[in-house]
Amino acid sequence: MGVRDASGAWVSVGQTVPAIATRGSQRALPRLRNALRIALTVAYFALVFTVLLAPLVVVIGGSFSAPANDQVVMSYVQFPPERLTLKWYREIPPPQLQALGFSFALGLAVALGACLVGVPAAIGLVRARFRGRGLVSAIMRAPLQIPHVVAGIAFLQLYYVAGDWCGIYLQGTTAGLFVGHLFLATPFVIGSVAAVLQRFNVRLEEAAHVLGASRWRALRRVTLPVIMPGVFTGALYAFIVSFVDVPVAVFLASADATTFPVELFHAMEQDFNPSSLASASLAAGFAIVLVVLAQRLVGLDSLLKSNTR
Amino acid sequence: MKTHWGRLLVVPFAISAVLLVGSQFVFLQQSFYPDLAFGRKAAHWSFANYARILTDPYYLRTLWLTTYISLIVAAACIGFGFPIAKVLARWPSRWTKVLLSTIVLTSFITTVIQIFGLIIIFRADGPVNTALLWLGITERPFQLVGTAGGVIIGLVYASFGFAVMLMYGVVRTIPVSLDEAAAIHGASRRRVLTRVVLPLSLPGLIVGFLTIFNTSMGAFTSAALLGGGRIITLPVLIQRTMLLDVKYGMAGALAALLLLFVIALNFASIAIMRRFRITRMVTV
Numbered sequence: 001m002g003v004r005d006a007s008g009a010w011v012s013v014g015q016t017v018p019a020i021a022t023r024g025s026q027r028a029l030p031r032l033r034n035a036l037r038i039a040l041t042v043a044y045f046a047l048v049f050t051v052l053l054a055p056l057v058v059v060i061g062g063s064f065s066a067p068a069n070d071q072v073v074m075s076y077v078q079f080p081p082e083r084l085t086l087k088w089y090r091e092i093p094p095p096q097l098q099a100l101g102f103s104f105a106l107g108l109a110v111a112l113g114a115c116l117v118g119v120p121a122a123i124g125l126v127r128a129r130f131r132g133r134g135l136v137s138a139i140m141r142a143p144l145q146i147p148h149v150v151a152g153i154a155f156l157q158l159y160y161v162a163g164d165w166c167g168i169y170l171q172g173t174t175a176g177l178f179v180g181h182l183f184l185a186t187p188f189v190i191g192s193v194a195a196v197l198q199r200f201n202v203r204l205e206e207a208a209h210v211l212g213a214s215r216w217r218a219l220r221r222v223t224l225p226v227i228m229p230g231v232f233t234g235a236l237y238a239f240i241v242s243f244v245d246v247p248v249a250v251f252l253a254s255a256d257a258t259t260f261p262v263e264l265f266h267a268m269e270q271d272f273n274p275s276s277l278a279s280a281s282l283a284a285g286f287a288i289v290l291v292v293l294a295q296r297l298v299g300l301d302s303l304l305k306s307n308t309r
Numbered sequence: 310m311k312t313h314w315g316r317l318l319v320v321p322f323a324i325s326a327v328l329l330v331g332s333q334f335v336f337l338q339q340s341f342y343p344d345l346a347f348g349r350k351a352a353h354w355s356f357a358n359y360a361r362i363l364t365d366p367y368y369l370r371t372l373w374l375t376t377y378i379s380l381i382v383a384a385a386c387i388g389f390g391f392p393i394a395k396v397l398a399r400w401p402s403r404w405t406k407v408l409l410s411t412i413v414l415t416s417f418i419t420t421v422i423q424i425f426g427l428i429i430i431f432r433a434d435g436p437v438n439t440a441l442l443w444l445g446i447t448e449r450p451f452q453l454v455g456t457a458g459g460v461i462i463g464l465v466y467a468s469f470g471f472a473v474m475l476m477y478g479v480v481r482t483i484p485v486s487l488d489e490a491a492a493i494h495g496a497s498r499r500r501v502l503t504r505v506v507l508p509l510s511l512p513g514l515i516v517g518f519l520t521i522f523n524t525s526m527g528a529f530t531s532a533a534l535l536g537g538g539r540i541i542t543l544p545v546l547i548q549r550t551m552l553l554d555v556k557y558g559m560a561g562a563l564a565a566l567l568l569l570f571v572i573a574l575n576f577a578s579i580a581i582m583r584r585f586r587i588t589r590m591v592t593v
Contacts, residue, residue: 049408055426056418057426059422059426121322124317124318140322147568149544153560244418246533247544261421264419264421300406304474
């Protein structure tokens, strides 16, 4: 009896094991139960993903939505849109556009910096054998354990103290933001590169060396290409950490150097303006492009595996 | 043929260590100096800030509120997320990829944008409140901003994608052959789930729960935007104490407590992972 139940299960999971011959009315009940179960699963997925994506859809949809009449108050968003318009995109406040560009540049710089620190660190951590390696590894990955708010206040206070000491104040500067984000982002590169490197067969590199390549050349020509997906994934995460961060930048940003999420954060604390929807949609659209690109370049599995938050 | 790979570590380690020790040392040290007015601090160190936090009902209420909200958020993320993660991990299909990418996407978009959308959805005349009023579930529109419920919803949004990714990793580490073996021996679907998949993923789920609890305890953005100055959780309090009240010492002490709490929980989850030999569900 159990076999029949089980065979019903097999088929629906999409396995190749065929249903063991059971005929006629005997099959009807499990079939019905199967159909019901699949329907419930699909309904649950539809519900959760609708709820999950609703805010994003409303923001992007609202950004194209025209006011019902021209006298309508600014603070009202018509959703679903009745008339489409690009009005809000034309009216994005210049500081928000500037902040978007700033965030983008900062993210790139952080990704690059995190790779410069993180890639050698990962190679060293995976390959070197010495006492205290565990401690070194723990220290380099410690930022993952620190809540971002704590990192924010820690760097602000560090900049105050360091400024009093040497006269260079980093709070409110691009450099200060860069250092704060670099601190948060580097462990992501270390994590994703180390993950790839552990699976890499060192003999390939040794073979290149034996065949006459210098150590450095073997590393550069054999190992680096293999670990590139790890580097890329790490860089992507480093970029994202910087690009979406609020709690660190809210302490370290200033009118001169402010990131997009912080600009939007302050815009929402004050008054509501639909052109913020337009700039938010630009940022969201950019994130969508990034995810698609990343999936093409390194594959989803690599993205999921090195998610080290 | 001995290569000194350790040399590669020197510069990165120096950078990491300086940033870690420098930042953490300064605020921990400052947390021992009671604040005087206008951002000045007392000349001698003491435990005054910590004593105040642990005795003043205002701070204690904040600690309790943050803990309680984070517990609900973690439970909601694990509870609602597990079925999604389980099906995605066990259901090889083209759709799996699309759905997983969607999950990844939600964690790639800054929380501010998601909260922005949520506020519009939960407007007094928005779709959710219209539906709630029409169904007679509530008599007055549900307020998202400034209520504990709103903060919880916001935090669930902020962590849900991450929770699903974590649990997807957990279920993927359980070989499908175990499900198949149980099924061949006559276990029904329900029994495969309750006697094989759930028990084997339980340690991973506990670790996931602790991780989400941890991130929620430290989550700033959604708590700040949806708290609306009325529901103040610990991270929001830290920011306000630092930037509005200009009390560096007190802000430092609050941050130190949060840090201590988070590290203690992390050690607990590492212990659980060791105990049950969970092999790198996330590559930390």
